[in-house]
Amino acid sequence: MRRRNSLRGKKSGFTLVEILLVLGLIALLMGVVVVNVDGIFGGQQEEMTKMKINESLSAPLFKYKTDTGNYPTTEQGLQALLTKPSNDRGRWRGPYVKSEESLLDAWNQELKYRFPGTQNPGSYDLYSLGADGTESGDDIGNW
Secondary structure, eight states: OOOOOTTTTSOOSOOHHHHHHHHHHHHHHHHHHHHHHHHHHHHHHHHHHHHIIIIITHHHHHHHHHHHSSOOOTTTGGGGGTSOOTTOOSOOOOOOSSOGGGGBOTTSOBOEEESSOSSSTTSOEEEEOTTTTSSSTTOEEOO
């Protein structure tokens, strides 16, 4: 005697509930990945800005001071590294940076400059307003 296969009438495949459950899990995982990737790249922007402030622009500012006898004034700002100030006495030997982009932070905002500095008396303050673009706790400076 032969036994009849009891699965013969059943169709194989996934139920609608199983498919929806898998799609829900995939959506949840994608949400977690997107949040973490944003945090990773945000950290890189901060590091790039710190490096520009503390390394990339410190040498041009020092060279400017060596040539002219002092750092640019707050009014002249970082533009004095790129274009000759109107009150120059023939000592400016710039440009000290290659382009306007050299004066931007990782969020494409102008770096802020102040001389004499309030955070660094006797020197200059160079800082970025950070990701939010306002003076707040996420500012990145040379202090």
